[in-house]
Amino acid sequence: xxxxxxxxxxxxxxxxxxxxxxxxxxxxxxxxxxxxxxxxxxxxxxxxxxxxxxxxxxxxxxxxxxxxxxxxxxxxxxxxxxxxxxxxxxxxxxxxxxxxxxxxxxxxxxxxxxxxxxxxxxxxxxxxxxxxxxxxxxxxxxxxxxxxxxxxxxxxxxxxxxxxxxxxxxxxxxxxxxxxxxxxxxxxxxxxxxxxxxxxxxxxxxxxxxxxxxxxxxxxxxxxxxxxxxxxxxxxxxxxxxxxxxxxxxxxxxxxxxxxxxxxxxxxxxxxxxxxxxxxxxxxxxxxxxxxxxxxxxxxxxxxxxxxxxxxxxxxxxxxxxxxxxxxxxxxxxxxxxxxxxxxxxxxxxxxxxxxxxxxxxxxxxxxxxxxxxxxxxxxxxxxxxxxxxxxxxxxxxxxxxxxxxxxxxxxxxxxxxxxxxxxxxxxxxxxxxxxxxxxxxxxxxxxxxxxxxxxxxxxxxxxxxxxxxxxxxxxxxxxxxxxxxxxxxxxxxxxxxxxxxxxxxxxxxxxxxxxxxxxxxxxxxxxxxxxxxxxxxxxxxxxxxxxxxxxxxxxxxxxxxxxxxxxxxxxxxxxxxxxxxxxxxxxxxxxxxxxxxxxxxxxx
Amino acid sequence: xxxxxxxxxxxxxxxxxxxxxxxxxxxxxxxxxxxxxxxxxxxxxxxxxxxxxxxxxxxxxxxxxxxxxxxxxxxxxxxxxxxxxxxxxxxxxxxxxxxxxxxxxxxxxxxxxxxxxxxxxxxxxxxxxxxxxxxxxxxxxxxxxxxxxxxxxxxxxxxxxxxxxxxxxxxxxxxxxxxxxxxxxxxxxxxxxxxxxxxxxxxxxxxxxxxxxxxxxxxxxxxxxxxxxxxxxxxxxxxxxxxxxxxxxxxxxxxxxxxxxxxxxxxxxxxxxxxxxxxxxxxxxxxxxxxxxxxxxxxxxxxxxxxxxxxxxxxxxxxxxxxxxxxxxxxxxxxxxxxxxxxxxxxxxxxxxxxxxxxxxx
Numbered sequence: 001x002x003x004x005x006x007x008x009x010x011x012x013x014x015x016x017x018x019x020x021x022x023x024x025x026x027x028x029x030x031x032x033x034x035x036x037x038x039x040x041x042x043x044x045x046x047x048x049x050x051x052x053x054x055x056x057x058x059x060x061x062x063x064x065x066x067x068x069x070x071x072x073x074x075x076x077x078x079x080x081x082x083x084x085x086x087x088x089x090x091x092x093x094x095x096x097x098x099x100x101x102x103x104x105x106x107x108x109x110x111x112x113x114x115x116x117x118x119x120x121x122x123x124x125x126x127x128x129x130x131x132x133x134x135x136x137x138x139x140x141x142x143x144x145x146x147x148x149x150x151x152x153x154x155x156x157x158x159x160x161x162x163x164x165x166x167x168x169x170x171x172x173x174x175x176x177x178x179x180x181x182x183x184x185x186x187x188x189x190x191x192x193x194x195x196x197x198x199x200x201x202x203x204x205x206x207x208x209x210x211x212x213x214x215x216x217x218x219x220x221x222x223x224x225x226x227x228x229x230x231x232x233x234x235x236x237x238x239x240x241x242x243x244x245x246x247x248x249x250x251x252x253x254x255x256x257x258x259x260x261x262x263x264x265x266x267x268x269x270x271x272x273x274x275x276x277x278x279x280x281x282x283x284x285x286x287x288x289x290x291x292x293x294x295x296x297x298x299x300x301x302x303x304x305x306x307x308x309x310x311x312x313x314x315x316x317x318x319x320x321x322x323x324x325x326x327x328x329x330x331x332x333x334x335x336x337x338x339x340x341x342x343x344x345x346x347x348x349x350x351x352x353x354x355x356x357x358x359x360x361x362x363x364x365x366x367x368x369x370x371x372x373x374x375x376x377x378x379x380x381x382x383x384x385x386x387x388x389x390x391x392x393x394x395x396x397x398x399x400x401x402x403x404x405x406x407x408x409x410x411x412x413x414x415x416x417x418x419x420x421x422x423x424x425x426x427x428x429x430x431x432x433x434x435x436x437x438x439x440x441x442x443x444x445x446x447x448x449x450x451x452x453x454x455x456x457x458x459x460x461x462x463x464x465x466x467x468x469x470x471x472x473x474x475x476x477x478x479x480x481x482x483x484x485x486x487x488x489x490x491x492x493x494x495x496x497x498x499x500x501x502x503x504x505x506x507x508x509x510x511x512x513x514x515x516x517x518x519x520x521x522x523x524x525x526x527x528x529x530x531x532x533x534x535x536x537x538x539x540x541x542x543x544x545x546x547x548x549x550x551x552x553x554x555x556x557x558x559x560x561x562x563x564x565x566x567x568x569x570x571x572x573x574x575x576x577x578x579x580x581x582x583x584x585x586x587x588x589x590x591x592x593x594x595x596x597x598x599x600x601x602x603x604x605x
Numbered sequence: 606x607x608x609x610x611x612x613x614x615x616x617x618x619x620x621x622x623x624x625x626x627x628x629x630x631x632x633x634x635x636x637x638x639x640x641x642x643x644x645x646x647x648x649x650x651x652x653x654x655x656x657x658x659x660x661x662x663x664x665x666x667x668x669x670x671x672x673x674x675x676x677x678x679x680x681x682x683x684x685x686x687x688x689x690x691x692x693x694x695x696x697x698x699x700x701x702x703x704x705x706x707x708x709x710x711x712x713x714x715x716x717x718x719x720x721x722x723x724x725x726x727x728x729x730x731x732x733x734x735x736x737x738x739x740x741x742x743x744x745x746x747x748x749x750x751x752x753x754x755x756x757x758x759x760x761x762x763x764x765x766x767x768x769x770x771x772x773x774x775x776x777x778x779x780x781x782x783x784x785x786x787x788x789x790x791x792x793x794x795x796x797x798x799x800x801x802x803x804x805x806x807x808x809x810x811x812x813x814x815x816x817x818x819x820x821x822x823x824x825x826x827x828x829x830x831x832x833x834x835x836x837x838x839x840x841x842x843x844x845x846x847x848x849x850x851x852x853x854x855x856x857x858x859x860x861x862x863x864x865x866x867x868x869x870x871x872x873x874x875x876x877x878x879x880x881x882x883x884x885x886x887x888x889x890x891x892x893x894x895x896x897x898x899x900x901x902x903x904x905x906x907x908x909x910x911x912x913x914x915x916x917x918x919x920x921x922x923x924x925x926x927x928x929x930x931x932x933x934x935x936x937x938x939x940x941x942x943x944x945x946x947x948x949x950x951x952x953x954x955x956x957x958x959x960x961x962x963x964x965x966x967x
Contacts, residue, residue, distance in 0.1 A: 014896040036875040043837020218855035
C-alpha cells in the first residue's frame with residue numbers, strides 16, 4: 001500500500017500554467033482577428049498584387065493609305081521570342097541554351113539584358129521569329145519556363161526603300177525620346193515613329209495598347225488569365241501620295257543620288273516624294289540592327305537624309321523664276337526688254353560668264369528664260385539690287401521652312417547684306433548680287449523649288465502637306481495664299497517657261513509632245529566647284545547638281561514638281577527626262593524615251 | 606497487459622482533440638501539396654498518423670513510473686543519438702537526421718520526451734518544498750547539454766523547446782519567484798553571449814530584419830511577409846479549401862511543414878483559426894488537467910514537462926505564422942508534415958494518457 005503524495009502545492013501551480021496557456025492562446029486569437037478580419041482587405045489586396053501581373057498587348061499602329069486607298073504601310077502579325085528576366089539565378093544558363101536553340105549569338109542577347117539595378121522586364125530574344133523557332137520554344141516549355149512567344153504587330157512597308165524617307169520607320173522609343181514632349185504618353189518598350197510621317201503623326205497613329213492581366217505563380221510563370229482589355233488599333237491615315245506616281249519617280253531616278261517631289265499647286269498636297277539613296281524601313285521594324293545602323297550613319301551618300309526637305313542645294317538657274325517675277329513686279333523690265341549677251345558680263349572689275357550655250361546675242365525675256373541666258377539676268381539682278389531680290393525670294397517661300405508635315409525640314413539660305421554681316425561679319429560685295437541673280441551662293445530645298453514652280457503656275461502659295469486625313473479628322477489646310485502677283489507677270493513667266501520645254505529650250509526633254517498638255521519648266525544647275533576647276537577636272541564629284549522644276553498643264557495647272565540629280569550636270573539632260581516620266585505617268589500618256597538619262601560633262605544652265 | 610480498469614480512465618476527449626488536429630493537418634497538407642511534385646505527401650502523413658496511433662497504444666502498456674525510473678538510461682541513449690546524427694546525412698546544411706530504411710528519423714523530436722521523463726524523475730526525488738537556483742543547476746546542466754547538442758545540428762527551434770519544458774517542471778517543483786527572476790537575468794546574459802559568440806549570421810539577420818533594424822535586400826523577411834499576407838487575405842471565412850492563392854501559387858514557403866497553419870488561415874479563414882486554436886487549447890488544458898489528477902509528483906511533472914514543450918511549440922509556431930516572432934524552424938505539433946514530429950507528438954499524448962490511466966493504480 002502506497003501513501004499518496006501531497007500534491008496541493010503542485011496543483012496550484014498547474015492551475016497557474018493552465019490559465020497562462022488560455023491567456024496566450026487568447027492573445028493569439030485577438031491578433032488573428034486583427035490580421036484576418038480587421039485588416040483582411042489590405043492583405044487580400046497584397047495577395048492579389050502578388051499573383052496578378054499586367055502584360056501589355058501592343059496596339060497595331062494606324063495603317064497608311066495613298067490617295068487611291070492603296071496601302072503604303074500596314075501591320076503583319078509576327079512572333080517574338082521573349083525571355084522574362086524576373087528570376088536571375090537561372091538566367092545565365094537559359095540565355096546560353098536558348099541562343100543555341102535559336103542559333104543566335106549570345107553576346108547581342110546579353111547586351112539587351114537589364115543591367116544590375118535595373119528592373120526585370122521581358123527581353124526580346126528573337127524578333128520576327130519563324131515558325132520553326134516558335135515550335136522549338138513552345139516544345140521546350142519545361143526546359144525554358146521563362147521563355148515565351150508573343151504575337152506582336154510588325155510594321156510592314158510594301159514600297160520598301162521607295163518611300164523610306166517620306167513614310168519613315170519605327171523603332172523602340174529611346175530614353176531621350178521618353179523625356180521629350182513629342183513622345184508624351186509613350187512608355188519604355190513602346191514602338192514609336194522615328195522619322196517621316198511615322199514620327200510626325202506618331203501620337204495619332206499609335207493607338208491604345210491593350211492589357212492582359214495574368215495570374216503568375218511565385219516563379220513568375222503564367223498559370224492563368226484574369227482579364228483582357230483588347231488593344232485599340234491606331235486610326236488609319238490617308239496620305240496625298242500617289243503610290244503609282246511615286247513608283248514611277250523611284251524607277252526614273254534609279255540609283256543616282258537625287259530627289260524628286262511633286263505636289264498639287266492648288267492645294268499643296270504632295271503627290272510623290274523620293275530621295276536616293278534610301279534604306280529599307282522593313283529592316284528597322286524588327287528592331288535596330290546595330291551594324292546596319294552604323295553603316296547607314298557613316299555612308300558618305302547619307303542615305304538617312306531626306307534630300308527633298310533636308311538637302312540644301314544652290315537652286316541655280318531655277319532661281320531665275322524669282323528674278324523674273326521680282327523684275328516684272330518692280331517694273332525693272334517689261335517682257336519685251338532686251339539685253340545683249342556677248343557670252344560674258346563685265347562688272348565691278350570682274351568677268352561673269354554666261355554658260356557654254358552662249359553667246360546668245362540680243363535676247364528678250366522669253367528667249368532669256370528659254371536659253372537660260374545668265375547675262376540677261378546679271379543685268380536684271382544688278383538693277384534689282386540684293387535687297388529686292390532677297391525680299392522676293394522670301395515672299396516666294398525660299399529661306400524658310402515650307403511647313404510640310406514632316407520632321408526636321410531645312411530652311412535653306414537666302415543671302416542678304418544683313419545675313420552676311422551676321423553670319424560672316426563682312427559687308428556685302430556688289431559683285432555677289434550678280435551671282436545671286438542666277439541662283440548661286442544660296443541654298444534651297446527641292447520642296448521649296450517645287451512649291452516655287454507651283455507659285456509660278458498659280459500665283460498662290462500653298463503649304464505642302466502629305467496627310468489628307470487621320471481617322472476622320474481632315475488635315476487642317478490653311479488654304480492657298482494669293483501673293484498678289486500681277487497676271488501679266490505670270491503670263492510673261494509662263495511664256496518663258498513654256499519655251500524652256502518647247503523644242504530648242506533647255507528643258508525640251510520634259511515636254512509631252514503629241515499631246516495637248518503644255519508643260520512649263522525651268523532648268524538649273526548648282527555649281528559645286530569654280531568653273532575654272534571644272535574645266536581642268538570634269539570628274540563626277542565636280543559636276544554641278546542638275547535641277548528641273550515644272551508645272552502642267554499651263555492653262556489649268558494640276559501638278560508642280562522639282563527633280564534634282566546630284567552631280568548630274570545640266571538639269572536639262574539629267575533631271576528633265578525624269579520629270580518627263582513623272583508627267584507622262586501623271587497625265588496617263590506614254591513616255592517618250594529621248595536619250596537615256598546619262599551624266600554629261602560641262603555645266604549648261 | 607493493460608488492465609481493463611486502465612481503459613476506463615482513458616481521456617477520450619484529449620485523444621480525440623489530438624487526432625482531430627492530425628486529421629486537419631493531413632487535409633491541409635493535401636491542399637498545400639496536391640498540385641506539385643509533393644502530391645502524395647498527405648498519404649504518407651496519414652500513414653505516420655496511423656503508425657503513431659499504434660505506437661501510442663503500445664506505449665500505454667508500460668507504466669510511466671517504470672519509464673521514469675529508467676530515464677537516466679534513456680538520457681544516455683539520447684546523448685548517443687544526438688552525437689550520432691553528426692555522422693548522418695546532411696540535408697539543407699543541417700545534420701538532424703539519420704536514415705532508417707525508407708524514412709529519415711529526427712532523434713531530437715524524441716529527445717524532448719526523454720528530457721521530460723528525466724527532468725520529472727530528478728525533480729520528483731527532491732524533498733524540498735521550494736527550490737533555489739542552486740537546486741536546479743545540475744538538472745539544468747543535464748538538459749542544457751541536450752539543448753546544446755540539438756542547437757549544434759543546427760536546430761534552434763527544437764533546442765528552445767527544452768527550455769520551457771525544464772522551467773515548467775522546475776516551477777511546479779517549487780522554484781522560488783526570486784530564482785525565476787534570477788534565471789531571467791542569467792538567460793538574458795546567456796542570450797547576449799550567444800549573440801556575440803554562437804549565433805550564425807543568418808540567425809542574426811533574421812532577428813535584425815524582424816525588429817526592422819535592417820533592410821531586407823535578399824528577401825530574408827520574405828517568408829514572414831508572405832505568411833502574413835496569406836493569413837490576412839484569408840479573412841473571416843477564408844478563400845476556400847485549395848483556393849488560397851498564396852499557398853497554391855507557391856508564394857508561401859515551407860507551406861506543408863513549418864507554415865502549415867498559414868495555409869489553414871488563408872484557406873479556411875479566421876473560422877478555421879478559431880477551431881484549430883480551440884482544439885490546441887483543449888489538448889493543452891486537458892493535458893494540464895491530467896497533472897491535477899496525477900497520483901504522484903513524477904506523473905504531474907512528466908505531464909507538465911511535456912505540455913511545456915508542446916505549448917511552446919504551438920504558441921511560437923502560430924505567432925511566427927502571424928509574423929509576430931522571428932522565423933524559426935519549429936514544427937506545429939500534429940499538423941506539420943513529418944513522421945518524427947507526428948510520432949513524437951502522439952507519443953507525448955500517450956505519456957499524458959499513461960499518467961491519467963494510472964491515477965488510481967498501484
